[in-house]
Amino acid sequence: MADVFQAVAQILKALQESSTAVWFTTVGIILLGVATIVANMAFGRKPEDTPGGMKGAFFTCLFVGIICAVTGPSVALYKELWNTQTELKKRDIQVMSTADIRRRLEDNTRVRFVIRLIGYNSTDPKGLPIEKVQKLGPSNQLYSFVADYEELKGRTVAEALTMIGNQKDFDRVTAIIFPLPRRKDNNDSGSFFYPANARGLLQVIRLVESQIGESERYIKSDTFNSDQLKNLKSVGRNTYPIRAPDKLYADYCPLVAKFFCSGSGIYRSRDLIGQLYDDWHPLGFSQKNPRQSPCSIPEQQFCAFSGWDKAYADFEGHFGARAFLIENLDVNAIVGRTMIDFTDLRNQRIPEIALPVPDPSVD
Template sequence: MSWHERAVHSLGFMMEGDDMDKAVEGFVQVLSFVLASSSTASLLAVGLILLLITTVFACIALRSKPEEVTSFFKVAFFLCLVGGILFSAAGPSLALFYVSQDPIRRKPVNAAIDDLASNRRVRYVIRLISRSPSDAALGIDALTQLGPARQKYSFVADYEELKGYTVKEALDLFGIGYVAGYRVSVVIFPLQVDLYPANARGLLQVVSNVEAGVSPQDRFLKPGKLSDDELREFGDTGIPTYRLDNFKPLYPHYCELAQTFFCGQYAAKELVGGLYRDWHPLGFSQKNPPTQPCAIPKEKFCSFSDWDKVRQEFKGHFGVRAFLIENLEISKIPGRMLFDFQDPLRDRIPDLGLPLSFD
């Protein structure tokens, strides 16, 4: 075999290998689409069960004499075979239809709650600002900071949790709420500064930071509010420290203090923006939040046993993870992306194809 023939032969194998990799990748992607929806996953499961039953019937038929195979058996075999094929095909077909109608994959609620429990690292954050069309000061071209000038910290969300949603849906998830006729200014940028999960612990850390500029007599976190153990734990801002399981014994007291701050009037409160009734002390925003959260008894407001219970209790109105970030000057944020959405009912938070990591 000449070198040319060997090269062509090798190239053929490489192409076959590449095709195989692409086929496997495509299969995995379709399977992930199917499993992302309970309806498509159920269709696929029914189809596979019917095909399994068909296989059992086939084995029985092969081991039986022709005269032993009844008409009922043949009909059952045929129905299971056809049903298995149809249901197995219906699951992926419906999943692909969903994708064609809504091509940007959105993060499922359970995955977002998993991220909350593990305090999964955030790569890009998003800030949404709803405004009246006549309020030019909040237009994307006029914005100078993430929040009002008086704020020291502003609320943001994980971009990955909001991409693919309509802007209206994103507003609802973030607890802002949609106002008919309003436009929405959006800032998306890579995270390169400290970010505080807005759970009870993170909120108190931010309060402690901003109260450095508040007179001692007006501070919320006066000496004695936190125990020595809490103060030692309080100073650590590593990602694992915000996982509730890592400070669970201290959470009830942190939450009690956070509720007092949330429901009271303190000098530091106007320095921490967006602390409204949608905020939950576990660190997320709520859709359809309680109308009077401060009327909720402390025991219920701060109750936590495990994340499975959180999934059950907030399945219908879990929003997104909430974070507090320094009120940055927008013009100085590296890699910032600015958007002006004029039709929140139809416009979507785009999939920008952002890398999972960056230097």
Template sequence: MDLRSIFADAGTLFSLVGASSVTVLLSVIGLMLLFLTAVLAFVAISSKPQELSPWLRAFTFLSLFGGMVFSAAGPSLALLNFADKSVTKISAERSFSNLANATRVDYVIKLIPYDPKEEPNLAIDRLTYLEPSDQLYSFVASYDDLVGYSVTDALEKVGKSYNSSNSVSAIIFPVRASLFPANARGLLQVIQNVEARQELQVQLTKKLLVGTNAITRGEQNDLTSTSIPSYRVENFRDKYEHYCELAREFQCTTTYSARAFIGALDKGWHPLGFVEKLSAPGRCALPAEKYCEFTDWKKAWQEYRGDYGARTFLIRNLSIAHIPGRIMIDFDQPSSQVIPDIGISRVIGYPDTVVE
């Protein structure tokens, strides 16, 4: 590091300290104590050893110690405040706009609330898969949507229940496997993948898609594409209502065999590809026409802005030990801890304006 960088960093630190009256006060107290230490040291040096009182020695030491502590406290607090304020949260409206545009997701997060006494197997050091090992797919959320939010708020945004005795296991990881945006189309693709697996045929006694006449040849061709643009509702607008009706049948009728192999399809899952907050009413109580109602994204935002949580995706139920670049966190105080910014280049997406 050259001198120019050193001076630039020092200038930044001074500006951060000066931005808060508390950090300024701590730093001033520290400097005053260090100045007092210098005065006392001068007196001590100028005096004969036998003339030095124990009180002067003790006061000099305490003044030096206090000066160092207060001088360090000011810049440290300034840096902590800066770190806290520098985490950029994505607003719900921006996230919704990213949903409408099927904006790329580079990192996802899995949050698992659990009771340490009743469910010790869900502790972060004991987890082996994203879901129980007999499941094939897991629901995960966009990491970008949750950064900077408290862990309890993040749980609310992904529709997970929580009580004060819970801890939360979190796995943050880069997307290296196939990721399905969990709108109606993505859900049908996953259902089809599960129902087509030869080794599961004995267990798949009731199917929604494979071997039925539920979808047309054109819809079957459409479901083969996994390109990002193919998940924009505008690109399958003529098929959305039928896809949604099938998704509703799968979500609200619990007898389909593939449900046992797909992570919990919570009541807050929405066929547009997001999770409604835990406080939102369940969608299965809605009539089919209301469940699948969609005119455009602006109207959808006006309807769901109060209940919108986060974008949701389906991914293979991965062995955690084999996920490259994973970050695993145990939140033992979720109400006071936040989803951290892990220092990646985040995909913020479009401005805070919902597309039409």
């Protein structure tokens, strides 16, 4: 009942704010009043004794009165909706600039909310519409790629797909947006979310390969020296920014380049980690429309890094969004998740939604 009173109050408020609506409503009420008076005057008379003018006046006042009485609130509601749409347009979601995304990459800015975009074609029986999604990635994966939600919100879904390097032509997308969960424990080994740069990828490879036989591993017992092993065990957010010159990046990049170009099936761990496509770069970002396959680039050139200004210049127009690897979580177990089924990728946008406050313990 309270909802009814609230709706009536909103209509009355809208009427007060529109002179046109007030005019129509007032005229409608007056005409309906006149129709009531005429009806009372004709009450008790036989139809044949009622003057034609009185009949005409009654039906005219009744018909026009109803139209005006209905038109008044309709005009008010239309104006209210128009004003609401205009206000919403003024509140367009602010799209993060490429320069800001680059700065976040350089500083390894904290991620509070992540987004996973799963593209598929509606005609493909193997597609994953929202009701079929059970995990972030394919069930055989242990880690899957995600992006920073803040970097993609406000963009069209088609543009967001390009930002994360997806070059396939899909007509549907399932989006999963959620606050980054806290770590499993308080130890460094408890992290399950990694920047997908050279160092982060190696950390994930080590984690994945701890679950398979040594003979099947890409990383052998003598792959790293003691300093590198110590470095790879740390998952503090401030340990990931890459600065030039960076000796460890120079050591790590050739290793991930070889792993990247090994192809599926050579190393078992390759199939347990989210798909590595040509858009991935060992500095930790996805490329929009990559100019060439990384495996066709000489290793020294692929891993060259003399500073962020040079890197940005080299990828001008192709820089996408930051890339991350996260455990392949069970979607139904993710607290605070929002799932959206997009059907118009060129016009629908990644919305700004009210997400839960992120866990402050996540760093």
